[in-house]
Amino acid sequence: MRTGHETELRTDGDESSSKPPLEIGLVIAGRMDDARMQAVETMRDRLAGRLQRDFDQFRWVLRIVNRSETRLRRPGSVRVEPTELLEIGQTERESYRWDFIIVITQSDLRTHDKPFAMGIVARVQDAAILSTSRLDPEGVSATARPQDRGDLLATRLLALALHALGHLNGLAHMDDPHNIMYEPATPADLNTMASWTAEQKEDVAANLRLIADVRLEEQVDALRSSRLSFYLKGTWVNRHEIADAVLQAHPWEFPRRLARLTTAAFSTALILLMTAETWDLASSVSPGKLLILIVIALSVTTAFVTARQRLLVRRTRRLTEQTVVANVAVVAIVLSGMMTTFFGLLGTTLAFQVLVFRTSVVRTWAASLQEPWTFAHSLVVASFVAALGLVIGAFGASFEEYNYFRHVAFVDEET
Incomplete structure (x- = not known):
């Protein structure tokens, strides 16, 4: 298994582009088998394309950082604590200075409000955690065909990632099961969650413009500030x-x-x-x-x-x-x-x-x-x-x- 592996995808090859950049870090926390890792990389490519198509006023940079050496579960625990993953994500975000952080694990998540969770959102940290445990057809069905597994997992991860990014940019839930902001009750619900409304896209774009502004620490006068x-x-x-x-x-x-x-x-x-x-x-x-x-x-x-x-x-x-x-x-x-x-x-x-x-x-x-x-x-x-x-x-x-x-x-x- 690769340790500390990093791959980066830019949606605009011209680094001098006048478009303001937005960076998303995808951190693989803990060990992940090759099939799921391939699904994550496929999701990253699709996510980059989707964001560039829907919000082309920005230049999107998505990086995968593989932290397979991270030990997640405590002795006797069958689920990983989401706040521990948030700490891992926050450390990586500070290192790379990403705008958003998405931590992906194949472990099941410990919950406090629901029987189970496919992901969690922490807006205070502009972070989300996605678990492939319940999204992966192999994990829930012994009859899943291997050739369909990767595509379906990537599709569900993409929907869940877009759903989380919607929340991180201020969107609320919608009742339409085809909308990205529909609240999924089962992994199967993610299969049809694919659309934004025009109003949702405008709200997200407005928030992204604020995030894409030059950070305070990058301004000249900030260097002299107490x-x-x-x-x-x-x-x-x-x-x-x-x-x-x-x-x-x-x-x-x-x-x-x-x-x-x-x-x-x-x-x-x-x-x-x-x-x-x-x-x-x-x-x-x-x-x-x-x-x-x-x-x-x-x-x-x-x-x-x-x-x-x-x-x-x-x-x-x-x-x-x-x-x-x-x-x-x-x-x-x-x-x-x-x-x-x-x-x-x-x-x-x-x-x-x-x-x-x-x-x-x-x-x-x-x-x-x-x-x-x-x-x-x-x-x-x-x-x-x-x-x-x-x-x-x-x-x-x-x-x-x-x-x-x-x-x-x-x-x-x-x-």
Whole structure:
């Protein structure tokens, strides 16, 4: 088996072409048999031709990098963890400075939301993972003819790659089973997914124009920029892409998906509500100090979870615009998730106060309060308790499985 083998395909032989270049890296992760490798190369050729035909205002460069030496599965595991493949892809992308990265493996993918997945999309990293495990006719049917195997596998890989690129460029699902953005339920659905609508092509082209612009690190003034100013400029220039990545991550689902964090936060809130000291202390906190406490709680928990789960892309060479986008987006995703949890705690705590605690009891616990108890006081106590509960809940995130937390933060879709 070839190790470290690289092949590159350019759709325009004139390297001085005025068309802005767009580069896609195809990384073969782990061992792959010759038949599947040939199907990948066929898919690469077809993908290059399709992209050049549909988006001929760009010059497409597609490179295959074979990393067959990569060990994927852990002892006792039958599926590979997608986030481990994302790390492999991110490393290669930083090395080659690709615009998009597609990691291809013949291993089955571990899933968290569906029974199985043929691929996953991680928009925050402009990355996708494709698995040939369920696409390959030989893997699912003993009657598949050898001469048909490679062509059918290449066809399915092409449809899945185009589907992933559609998501990475902001497209949503369509109901038409012949459309590239149809949500496939089985590998057979990929056989007929082949068309874009005119509107889809316009949307993709608009996003590709932004991606094809000269990167910040390639600009002369960037060489003289400090790290902070580079981050600020990169964030502003890519603000729409970052916002889209946050929305695709569905941070409002964090309380449901991160059960340990949520359980720790809500348990803490309930315990605090049962102590008189909490009511007495919280009712005497001024609105200004309470706001500062909430900001500190959100900042500390976001920083702790991001660092604890090692979510930031490490700087490999020099700072790049892609690294800025990935890091800012993931921090924004975690912060949004923490805010969702905080407001969930706030609402639950406030409702619990109103339904369970009588005003006469609360007034006795808040002994230092010199004025009548009002709903505003209940809101202050609920906010105080929610802020403290969030901080304790962040420690609960330490017990979340490392790869699962990364999956929640990075993976937008299991296809």
